Amino acid sequence: MTLGSSAMHLPPYHVNYHGPFDQFWKSYGHRDRRILFIFGAGYDPRAIPALATVRRLLGEVATLDTFCARFTNRSDDNFADNSRRSDICLAFLRQLTREMTAKELYHHEVEVDMFDDGLNVIGDQQIQTEFDDTVGRRLDTYTDVIVDVSAFPRVLLFTLLRHIWKRRPDGNLFALLTEAPIEVRIAERGHGTPRYLGDPPNRDTRILWVPVLGAAIERFRTLYEFLKPFDVVPIVPFPAKNPRVGDNIIIDAWHGPFDRWKVPLTNVMYASADNPFDVFRKLVDVVESLKVFRDENAGPYYDQDLSVIVSALSGRSLSLGVLLAALHEGLTLCHSQPTSYELEEKTFLDLLALCSRDELVPTVYWLAGDLYRSAG
């Protein structure tokens, strides 16, 4: 899979890799690897399978450090229920780390407060500081950094991956994603103040907003009001396991945001719900097309600053693609973190049963590193 050793990185536009992690590791892994495994832990049991797979597959590597971002959201209306579930998930995760083997092993479990009392997100700063104070000191020594995105709040995930991307531009970076074969509905309620992840645009900059949509229509509206974009190019999931999901999103939005803000349906783009590299390509195309268009049409309308802002209001796979595009193209993300999550107890228990049986294998996505080095 290694194409060369030049320092120049190609984006995963034409060449990329994703597949079951166990199959991948059989051909990739070996004893000398020094691994940093990062995961988020909260009320969602989907954090369990990736760690279980890592314990099973990575038992003979030279170094295995784990960094668990254990997030606490005291603003959650369902704090008591979600905290209880977090404790249950943590017990499983801790047991797995106790059973791990490697020549060198260290586990960091870091609590991160998502919000302050004023509902401002503070978790992104906390996670970055704690990361630097723990495994960040040895970041250059790892051959591979693997991030399980399955239960990681996006604001923390984006911040941490961006941070790693900047500090370790040449290293292998993988994402793992576990998806359960049952429908998991997590209702979001409320959200914190929208904020930029990355450099905020200049005050007078025109904003072309590319939101990747899911069911979070309310947050879509909030972000629109915050950004006040001059144009919106929404991306909806298609194909997807439920082929109508994209249509449903458009129908929901049609009676609200699309209609009121006159977003023409011709602006709507589609990207695979299950392949982050697809939405990555779509976003890269938007950015590259815009560059060409601006070069060819420089004039009174397009002489002003223009920024492309992206938002991930979608499932985790699409969100990963958005992040990847933002990292490669230097795009700024705009995000609003939900403050409350509601998960039915039955769904939680079904999910926990599935995730704790060591049957689900996460998909690995190779985000950066050896695969994308040019042949020179």
Added chain:
Amino acid sequence: MNRLSRRDPVARLLPPGPDGWNVLGSGFVALDLVHEVAANGDANLDRVAYLGGGTASNILCHLSRFGWQTAIVGAIGDDETSVRLRSDLQAFGVDTATLVPRPGRRTTTIVHGVQTRGPDRGRHTFGRSCLACSEMLRSDAEPLEPAEIESLTAAINDRTLLIVDRANPLTNMLADKVRQQGGVVVFEPGHIKAADENVTRLIANAQLLKFSDHLTVGGIPFRETPICRTNGPDMLIETRSTEGVRVLFPEHREIRLRVPSHRRPLDSAGAGDAFTAALVAVIGPEGLRNLAALEIRTLEAAILIAQVVGGLATLFLGAKGIAYDRSVENLVDAVRAVLTTGEPPAGFAPNDLEIAHFFEPVVANGDSKCSVCGTRKAPHA
């Protein structure tokens, strides 16, 4: 905000001391002489507070109030300072019979200055010489002899909890004896001059090593020094002020917990001592004896309560000011309030009058002694 529902498996926030257990403290025993400092930096020499001090002593005072049997072991002078020191510790119920007086010798005094008003409210400075007479207030009492330690500690058994804040031959001898008898050793170093054999030996003997992120050895943060990695303790706890607490386990694992902090501390001295006392009280001696087997959830609950107690202590003047001014019941109510609402109850923090009354007027001591520190003036002074 409701943190209690998540992590509080203990029925009582600060359980009373268990029957049959006795707590011994040893290490740095001193009298704290506290001055109020004005916004311009001038200390008020007309009003002072005299308080028993030293980390181990402070922890014992808190534990005594929680209902534990406690005693302090060491050698002090037989001066006026020693009388004040004993009186203060005894007021909390700490047994001072094992504090051996050295005739004609002086007891250590630490001079504190605390700003109670202005933009630097809460700023705390330390010194070793009297602000009134400039006399250096170091102890010249000879340390305990091994034979004395033997006779003083004959009652050490498997229900002895030793709390130590300095590593020296005396505290190591005590720790050896406590561990031989099956008791529990907690080491909370407030100061480490150098990484010598005494330090590593005491760390190796301790079940719990607790320290602050301000602790340094030779300018290096203690947690980054090799001695911090000395095998022995079942658990290391580093308090990180408003950043929370870091817990290190020998099994190559660390946990960092976030905890509530207070916005307007009055005096941060002694927060760590209050933390340790609360931690010991909640975990209990049997929990300390079996730290490796303690459920992390139980540990987290204990740390959370301890951190809240430490935070509440910073609202008061002096290293154990909270223990003078508020009952244990008041404290428990305040802990519960912080855990459920994020804030202590109205009126829990001391008001201006209480702060003013913390200091007492200096009483003239005659021409031969300094009115503030009580040391005998030199004939030519």
